[in-house]
Amino acid sequence: MSETRTAITINGIVKEFSAGSQMIRVLHGIDAEIRSGELTYLVGESGSGKTTMISIIAGILYPTDGSVSVFGQDIYGLSDNDLVRFRLSNIGFIFQQYNLIPTLTAAENASVPLVAAGMKRDEAVEHGRAMLEKLNIADQADKLPRQLSGGQQQRVAIARALVHEPRLVVCDEPTAALDAKSGRRVMDLLREVALAPERTVIIVTHDNRIFDLADRILVMEDGRITHDGKEMPDH
Numbered sequence: 001m002s003e004t005r006t007a008i009t010i011n012g013i014v015k016e017f018s019a020g021s022q023m024i025r026v027l028h029g030i031d032a033e034i035r036s037g038e039l040t041y042l043v044g045e046s047g048s049g050k051t052t053m054i055s056i057i058a059g060i061l062y063p064t065d066g067s068v069s070v071f072g073q074d075i076y077g078l079s080d081n082d083l084v085r086f087r088l089s090n091i092g093f094i095f096q097q098y099n100l101i102p103t104l105t106a107a108e109n110a111s112v113p114l115v116a117a118g119m120k121r122d123e124a125v126e127h128g129r130a131m132l133e134k135l136n137i138a139d140q141a142d143k144l145p146r147q148l149s150g151g152q153q154q155r156v157a158i159a160r161a162l163v164h165e166p167r168l169v170v171c172d173e174p175t176a177a178l179d180a181k182s183g184r185r186v187m188d189l190l191r192e193v194a195l196a197p198e199r200t201v202i203i204v205t206h207d208n209r210i211f212d213l214a215d216r217i218l219v220m221e222d223g224r225i226t227h228d229g230k231e232m233p234d235h
């Protein structure tokens, strides 16, 4: 086990959404610390608040109350522009939907974060290609998303999330569309990234085929964390 240290501190996070004239409270004052160098899972039933929680951790959804510190930076204390810059250089996302750009090839899609950060296009695409190779789909590099299967598109999305070597990688159901073998391969790669001492990986998943790979499992129920341990709770 590599060295771990606190990477993210979550304090009193409350999230409410408006539904007509009512406010619905989806997160009820969550406190947690997430460490780098280990793979943290966030699991729980549909509607328990997992996607809302990781969106707040990743700086893409403002909380109603509370604070999130990522690598010592109070992210919701930043101006909008600074928060975008912080996300671009520190955070990689893997969403349930792949959100690939339909007119770009797989290698070009994988290189988007590097181009956004100012790297020359050709160089960025070469890095994108190398990441696709690690995910075993180098042979698909010049295809458009619509020419790829769902599982292949997911691997392109994963390559895009990892290509700029972000310190925080946030994944929402990364293996849902993959067969068992591809799912393992993706998880092995994420685990390799997570176990670098300075990296942090948080995965939202229902996939019990991969529970054994977690270093830490946080269980959410109705907008609260109800379990925090190495294993899933006994039923």
Ligand SMILES: Nc1ncnc2c1ncn2[C@@H]1O[C@H](COP(=O)(O)OP(=O)(O)OP(=O)(O)O)[C@@H](O)[C@H]1O
Pocket (backbone or CB within 6 Å): 017, 018, 019, 026, 044, 045, 046, 047, 048, 049, 050, 051, 052, 053
């Ligand atoms: N933009 C929104 N407006 C209103 N309610 C929302 C919004 N986003 C989420 N919710 C509600 O918040 C609750 C938690 O949703 P969330 O997507 O975080 O759950 P989840 O645990 O990720 O579920 P799943 O596993 O199905 O993705 C749900 O009741 C959902 O309907």
